[in-house]
Amino acid sequence: MVGHVTAPAAVLLDTLPTWATLVRAANPGPMTLDGTNTWLLRAPGTPRSVVVDPGPQLEEHLAAIIENGPIEAILVTHGHEDHTQAVPRLAEITGAPVLDFDGEETLGGLTVRAIDTPGHTRDSVSYVINDEAVLVGDTILGRGTTVVAFPDGDLAAYLSSMETLIGLGPMPVLPGHGPALADCAAAATYYREHRRARLEQVRAAVAGGAVEAMDVVRIVYADVDEVLWPAAALTVEAQLAYLRDHP
Template sequence: MTGHVTAPAAALADQLPDWVTLLRAPNPGPMTLDGTNTWLLRAPGQELGVVVDPGPADEGHLAAIAARGPIGLVLITHGHPDHTEGAARLSELLGGVPVLAADPAHTLGGSPLAAGASPDVPGLTVRLVPAPGHTADSVCFLVEHAAERVVLTGDTILGRGTTVVAHPDGHLGDYLASLELLSTYRGVPALPGHGPALADCGAAADFYLAHRRARLDQVRAAVAAGAGTAAEVVAAVYADVDRSLWWAAEWSVRAQLEYLAVPTRESGDGGTELEQP
């Protein structure tokens, strides 16, 4: 549980509702896994669909999304560029459809999404679920049609492995609370921002919560053992993670130190030093 996790946090979904389509962007990488997942939802018999997370500004990918039109709305789970960079161009390709996000900086042609918002999508019930933590503006979307439900989780829950808490914008306390909320969606498939769909959002959230709490115990132990900087905590706690990803691990470590109320200060070289009592 405390080692580097690369497997899915729950069983894979063997089948998704027929009103859900995955269009994966061609931007694979260590942080994006197979690429950014763009989800297209269209209720049976309805003309207009909704797109969640357009992904990068890749013309081929955006053209493939537009070809699945007509689309009446674009939704954003959070503001990282691998999810939002193509939003303005996609809106243009679709004739100026609104792009709605929690952050006004990523909202076009409408009002920013607020807690409890229910964007109007023909034939579907869409409810915004606030999920701050990975970033301050992270949200999920609970979508229902007839007896079927899915949760679009953005980067709050991934299809493989675990996500980073992108300190200082991300906040671990908020992230743990968001996972507690998502753990209530038992048996509801999770459609993540990267990686395969998972069969049970609640089970995945439970796994993430246990993993985060185990990591916190490791961070406490590293500090007690004399780690003097965030980088030294990363080396002790994330030793099994490829060094090329330690910069991202340090985001999470800084968030963990803040959560544990370990006093820190910026060092002269731009790192984070732990203040000694």
């Protein structure tokens, strides 16, 4: 039986890269873990940084980001509000542009390569920095597993993104929530196998007579805190859509 995962999917990273600063928002919760991770990236000796996921619009959080300025540009990993709410205000205060690009850019004195990693959301993007670490937003979390919430979440796309991230090898992961991980390939492999095992549980629940998503949740996610069942139901909807397309 596949249980609810609360531990990290890979070994924790001992030390952040010298070019990465973590500013964590004070918005902890069941879906945000310790809070949203805002990452400030700047090569040593470079005057300006790039901000990834400015997070919620909390004045203390904005002040902490600006303290680490000046800011060259703003990036986001996906459109969820806990990652983007502060974007307009931060752009207004700093004058920094919000960038959306394919391929590579030089920002904060670093090579930033954008790669599409949809699944958690349609617009999810990861950023590989100097081929030394990858920022993944909510595609991989520092603890537990992420939500693939139908209809914006797409499980087939998510599994494909896991293959993309496995291809990065043992690269450190800087996630959108929770602690940094030491090995992207290990974390993505764990996520892929966990999703496959959950799919088999959902398939069995449907074969056993479960009809509605919440019927499946009561069977497959019985070990999950009921406060998370609505999110689990959206994940089940994504699983059911996947099974319809991949019988």
